[in-house]
Amino acid sequence: MQPTENVLEIRDLVKDFPGVRAVDNVSFDIKRNTVHCLVGENGAGKSTLIKILTGVYDRTSGRILLNGEEYNPRNPRDAKQQGMSTLFQELNVVDQLTVEENLTLGMEDTTFGFTRKTDKINRMVGVLNSIEPSIKPRQLVSSLSVAQKQIVEISRAVAAESDIIIMDEPTAAISESEIARLFNIIKGLREKNVTVIYISHRLDEIFELGDYVTVLRDGKHIETKPVAEIQDRSELIKMMIGKTVFEQYTPREIDCPDTILEVKHLSNHRLNDISFDVSAGEIVGFYGLVGAGKTELARAIYGADNYEGEIVFKGQKLRPSPEKAIAAGIALVPEERRSQGLFTILTIRGNVPVMNMAKISRKGFINDATERKVTSEYVDKLKIATNSVEKEASKLSGGNQQKVVLSKCLFADADLLMLDEPTRGIDVGAKSEIYNLIRQLSREGKTIIIFSSELPEVMNICDSIYLMYDGNLKSTMRNGCDVNSESILHIVTGGE
């Protein structure tokens, strides 16, 4: 078969959901053996498009040509067999098995139920070796890092002779050094006759990695062009949101420098003797790479994990329980909004007041009218895009879900608001709304602690920046003109 120039051609693709057209007449081509980036705000239609390509959703109308032939996968397995592999954020490897067993999982050669050593295994191990020689076939997958697991999955896709590997935010959960390694591998995939569809919110990655970029907005196709023809980030951002959004930190004085939170010699299985103070009204940022212990610190302060040491809040020693922390005036916006922050089976109205039900109930009975009123106030205040407070939280986009979680924490009337990765996986527009909200809350006298693995985020809005590495608090600095990102990166990667 003569290989076509375009590995994938999408023509007039439409996907309707009840009340929403998620993909609206999208047409573009993906050239063979390139890295093709897909960008857009949340709700732009990226995930829907990917789910159609991988057979999770049926399209409403339109055509897709894979290698010049009609492509209409019935389900993800079918998509895979036709040459469309996906590297999901939730990795599809079995921790308890070895690398080798994982590579052949589901396609073992067997005799009477016993697995046989065959050429297939050797070929797969060969592919893995050519991609990443440091991973040993006999190693247990549980001993691998997230990035190494991704590499195992990529190898499996390459060995299965996939034409296309779709990567959905592969760098979201891995460290900077591993990102570099992963990028080298992705770049090398071109020579292995593999096309990569790469989805990321980190725009820098697109310039480093991409050959082509397609921008989607509100379900529509905005532009597909070579990355080399794009001048800079702001041009890309303009295409994504149709307007420019930029914020810069301006140094400011804290009015009331009373200490509100004192953390003394905090240690647990992931934290090592951490001490610091936070002044009332301050915005503090904890920055570190993934695995530095930020989430663990947030959870310890909140009382969700056990610890040794002492946490004093407003002069009172805290007891380790989220219930007590909330009562004392602390709220946490957790790292994973869907699995830790949101009740997806409940409506917006069910979610917003849940941390402070006392405020909308009397003697254990909930006052529905107050609940509705309070919820619509937050919907207005935080501009949650919905037509009703009765909409199920699961049906909102990521940014709006995060606003619901934020509302929930704000309604708890906390004086100290901790936000763990407040803008992860959220589009640029919603991000800037959340930053403005944080600044506003701080002006109203709330104390904010942000735990983030995005340096620009911390540098844009935090008054103080605390750097973490491997469970230790390495350095503390006031934000301002003398703060430079190079020295920060040096520290959080383990430099002294």
Add this chain to the structure above:
Amino acid sequence: MDSITTGVSSKEQPNVTTILKESTILQMDRSATLRANIKRFYIYIVLVLIVLVFSLMKLDQVTFFERGHFLSPDSIINLLRSAVPILTLSGAFTLLMISGYIDLSVGSAMSLAAVVFAWLILNGFSFLPAFVITLILGAILGSLNGYLVMKLRITPVIATLVTLSLFKGIALLIVPDGSSAIKGSAEKVMPAWINDYARKDVLLGLPWAFWVAVLVILLLVIVQRKTLLGKYATAIGGNRIAADLSGINAVRIVGLLYVMVGFFAALAGMARASYMSLGDPLSGDGMELDCIIAVLLGGTAFSGGEGSVAKTVVGALIIICVTIGLMTVIPAYWQTMAKGGVLVAAVTLNHLLVREKAKA
């Protein structure tokens, strides 16, 4: 005042609905509404259908039982009287399942309560003290389950399977050797008023036990829909991690639900004992299955999070109608199997209608 929203740079929210043609929206809404309505009302339809089928059968030609029409006042009263234990118990059971937990020991707790209640009355206690003591016992049995599951963190199925055996064992121990139940004998006479509670007509031909069950249901419908307990049960069942991080004390809430289930199991057990005028240590057998099926028929997810006490009641009535209906038309040996068959059909139908389509 500088409100929270000022300074937010994105003025236009991406409003996806605007890009849709009106007609498509209407069409989609209509099919979605239809689906939602089917989901909402089909269980009532199932109940009506089952009642209809049994009513249309010519029962006078059936030789096994000399009974009247399925919908005659007598048989309705009979049906409702037999429904008392499951009506009493399944509401609290629903709340527990909404929170994502389960109690397999309810049948044994019921039996134990029946035995204890009968023993107390046989040994000279008057009604009220025996009633209160048995209720307290039920709450204690429930709190034992709650302790094992919530404090010691034993898997609910295992913990309550163990207590199922334990409660039943105690009930069997209380019954004297050579007897199958706590009942009147030559030496000790069971007071005749023991069956006043579950048999004596107080209103519309129905006894106290029935009206208490109705009250319990109303109470629990309100608890589920209007109170913090109901809301927190949903939150815990819907997302346990988020519930913990939202400061909801799951140990306390679910522990309380276990106590409630034990309490209402005792109430159901006493209704059974009063109805039979004896304390049968096997009288609650199979109750856990009836409760689970009633709850599932009512649309509560086995994994928790969603559910409705009111619909469980409809599910419970379906089970009772099937049981009683079959009793009138088929030989006894076939009844258990036939009941199983009908319930498998009902649960399958429920699953097919209620589940969300994977492909939207």
